[in-house]
Amino acid sequence: MESEEETPALSPDVGYIASLLHPLKIASSTEHFEEWICENTEDDLDDLVPGYVFFFETGIRALAVGGSISPVFDLDYPYVLQRAEGEMIDPDKIPESNERLDFFRNLKQIQQQIRPVTDWENISTVQDAVTPLLDLSAKLIEIAEPVPETDISKETAIEYATRIQLVDRYTNTRQYGPRGYGPTNLDRWLLSGPREDAISGYVRTLQFVWKELLKDENTYQNSVLPDLNQVTTWSSDYRRDSSESPLQAFYGDVRGQFLTPIDKELESLTGGRLVEPDDILEARSDIPEDVLSPFLASVKPPSRSELTLEEELDYVLFWNNAEWLGSTTFSKDATFETTLWGLAITFLREDADFPIHIARFKHPVKSDEGNRYSYAILQRLAHRGIGDPSGWLIFYEVGTDFSGSEAAVKYIEQSIDEAQDLWPIEVRELTIGIEEFRRLMATRLTDDYLQNELEAQDASMKLNSARGVLLELLGYFALTAQEGDLPVFWSEDLGAGEVDLLVIEQNQYRVIECKADPGTVRFSDEIPKLRSKARPLQDDGTIVLEFMFWESPSEETASSLRSAGIEYTVLPNHSSFDNLSLDRIQDAFAQSIRDARFDDPMGPVRRFSGIREDLFWYLTLTENSQ
Numbered sequence: 127m128e129s130e131e132e133t134p135a136l137s138p139d140v141g142y143i144a145s146l147l148h149p150l151k152i153a154s155s156t157e158h159f160e161e162w163i164c165e166n167t168e169d170d171l172d173d174l175v176p177g178y179v180f181f182f183e184t185g186i187r188a189l190a191v192g193g194s195i196s197p198v199f200d201l202d203y204p205y206v207l208q209r210a211e212g213e214m215i216d217p218d219k220i221p222e223s224n225e226r227l228d229f230f231r232n233l234k235q236i237q238q239q240i241r242p243v244t245d246w247e248n249i250s251t252v253q254d255a256v257t258p259l260l261d262l263s264a265k266l267i268e269i270a271e272p273v274p275e276t277d278i279s280k281e282t283a284i285e286y287a288t289r290i291q292l293v294d295r296y297t298n299t300r301q302y303g304p305r306g307y308g309p310t311n312l313d314r315w316l317l318s319g320p321r322e323d324a325i326s327g328y329v330r331t332l333q334f335v336w337k338e339l340l341k342d343e344n345t346y347q348n349s350v351l352p353d354l355n356q357v358t359t360w361s362s363d364y365r366r367d368s369s370e371s372p373l374q375a376f377y378g379d380v381r382g383q384f385l386t387p388i389d390k391e392l393e394s395l396t397g398g399r400l401v402e403p404d405d406i407l408e409a410r411s412d413i414p415e416d417v418l419s420p421f422l423a424s425v426k427p428p429s430r431s432e433l434t435l436e437e438e439l440d441y442v443l444f445w446n447n448a449e450w451l452g453s454t455t456f457s458k459d460a461t462f463e464t465t466l467w468g469l470a471i472t473f474l475r476e477d478a479d480f481p482i483h484i485a486r487f488k489h490p491v492k493s494d495e496g497n498r499y500s501y502a503i504l505q506r507l508a509h510r511g512i513g514d515p516s517g518w519l520i521f522y523e524v525g526t527d528f529s530g531s532e533a534a535v536k537y538i539e540q541s542i543d544e545a546q547d548l549w550p551i552e553v554r555e556l557t558i559g560i561e562e563f564r565r566l567m568a569t570r571l572t573d574d575y576l577q578n579e580l581e582a583q584d585a586s587m588k589l590n591s592a593r594g595v596l597l598e599l600l601g602y603f604a605l606t607a608q609e610g611d612l613p614v615f616w617s618e619d620l621g622a623g624e625v626d627l628l629v630i631e632q633n634q635y636r637v638i639e640c641k642a643d644p645g646t647v648r649f650s651d652e653i654p655k656l657r658s659k660a661r662p663l664q665d666d667g668t669i670v671l672e673f674m675f676w677e678s679p680s681e682e683t684a685s686s687l688r689s690a691g692i693e694y695t696v697l698p699n700h701s702s703f704d705n706l707s708l709d710r711i712q713d714a715f716a717q718s719i720r721d722a723r724f725d726d727p728m729g730p731v732r733r734f735s736g737i738r739e740d741l742f743w744y745l746t747l748t749e750n751s752q
Contacts, residue, residue: 140269141404143192144407145407146291148267149339150260151264152334152339153178154253156253159334177324178249179252179327180303180324181335184304185295186259187237188295190229199229212514218231230311231425232422236258237312239251240255267284270407273408283406284407286406292332292336299373337351349380354373358370360374389401392405439563440570443502444483450520451519452522459525470548484502484551484552485556487500487563491526498525499527501520505517596711600711602614602627604703608700608701620663623658633666634669639674641674642675653692679696
């Protein structure tokens with residue numbers, strides 16, 4: 127019959143979790159804490175509350191990190207959470223539900239319950255909120271036993287393991303706080319709450335826990351721990367002021383006094399490495415489900431409709447970066463099919479344990495005819511130890527679901543249906559406007575191609591706007607010089623839209639619209655707009671409609687304007703400029719921002735010209751108008 131010492135541990139990692147939470151169990155004794163503060167310090171208890179609460183939040187967040195990978199909770203780890211935790215995404219921004227998310231959300235609820243406490247009178251709120259943590263700590267300590275090879279008592283094993291956590295998670299600090307505080311995907315109180323305001327209360331709580339754990343008053347008094355009263359900030363990296371006394375400065379002495387002796391005592395057990403709590407404590411009985419259930423209780427997840435569009439896009443893309451295939455001539459549907467089948471065959475050959483991920487983006491058109499479509503395939507790779515090298519291939523604007531280019535969309539959807547007979551495929555869908563999609567994707571690409579394109583388009587729009595204002599001012603100058611005392615109005619709103627220039631002569635009104643290049647104007651739209659702007663004047667006199675251009679219109683355009691009863695002026699030919707040089711002004715109208723749409727990563731050189739280029743521009747203008 128096997129002896130008790132030979133019975134294998136049933137609940138590995140018990141030592142880590144038990145010793146991580148044991149400081150909270152000690153700190154929760156508010157009566158003893160209050161008594162100790164009154165006897166040993168002159169601090170006001172209310173002033174210590176932020177730090178006292180912060181001590182508990184440090185334990186909660188340390189459990190979020192340690193518990194999520196601990197066999198004690200044995201939580202699943204789907205890919206969406208591997209990515210979310212890697213990017214430290216708040217669980218309330220993930221519209222899914224599983225045990226792991228429930229674990230984080232339940233801890234977040236405890237965290238949120240204790241944060242509002244600001245005075246000692248309401249400190250029982252903290253005790254009530256952390257009860258599940260204290261119950262778990264008590265049960266784990268109850269079932270924990272010292273590892274036989276340590277040859278120490280259970281009481282000593284618990285003290286040793288707790289010392290390790292107090293030093294490494296509660297005393298050792300980073301720039302913004304204790305190392306146990308994170309980083310984690312729970313939101314940081316430090317960003318919107320106390321920083322230095324919490325340090326004194328935190329240190330007093332830390333001292334109290336050490337004093338209670340050590341039991342021997344002389345051991346505490348003869349150590350560096352009473353000197354923690356000098357602490358004024360977390361880390362020397364946080365402030366350069368030499369008068370500050372950081373908690374981090376005491377870490378070496380605390381470790382030397384309380385952990386180095388343990389490392390030496392158990393050196394034969396660990397082979398010389400630093401001792402960990404699980405080297406000291408283990409369990410040979412199952413953990414009761416009732417102490418785990420408060421952390422695994424189902425919590426309603428947010429719906430996708432509760433997320434912002436940007437958050438929803440991040441979720442669909444698993445918070446991954448992407449590469450952009452946006453060329454208008456590139457056969458994206460065929461490339462999508464090749465990539466899809468390549469992944470399916472590769473995953474089959476390598477016996478991967480995950481599906482192919484596809485994202486479908488529907489871009490509604492303004493005319494409500496249907497949607498344009500973009501697709502994405504995740505080039506997902508198996509976990510390789512550090513980081514995630516996976517990324518998306520974005521097949522931008524592949525086709526539509528209405529007349530014109532629906533064949534490409536049908537081809538892709540058929541490819542998806544056929545490929546999933548070979549390998550599982552998970553498809554996520556998002557409806558998003560095409561310009562919004564481009565704008566949001568620009569910051570998620572591994573290169574800055576799309577960002578450059580959007581910036582160039584923005585600069586071009588601003589330049590065109592500036593040119594428009596310049597043209598209007600030049601027109602105003604010309605008209606005032608020519609018309610003498612006649613009133614000329616610039617940028618006048620008559621109630622039906624802004625009129626660029628308005629000249630009034632007795633009962634005649636010249637309503638003028640300024641356009642730099644008539645070759646880029648869609649007159650079928652602009653003439654009705656001009657008539658509409660002038661309509662409020664029709665009962666006051668004769669209306670003359672006119673365009674003012676910088677470039678000369680083609681003969682065809684001029685003829686069409688005359689037929690429509692519209693006059694026009696080519697501003698550089700105006701008599702007001704006969705003795706003036708317009709060369710520098712001409713440069714302002716001639717310069718343009720290079721169109722980045724041709725700088726596609728898959729085809730950086732323009733490979734077509736002539737009729738194909740004309741067709742490209744025709745299709746582009748047609749698409750933008752819908």
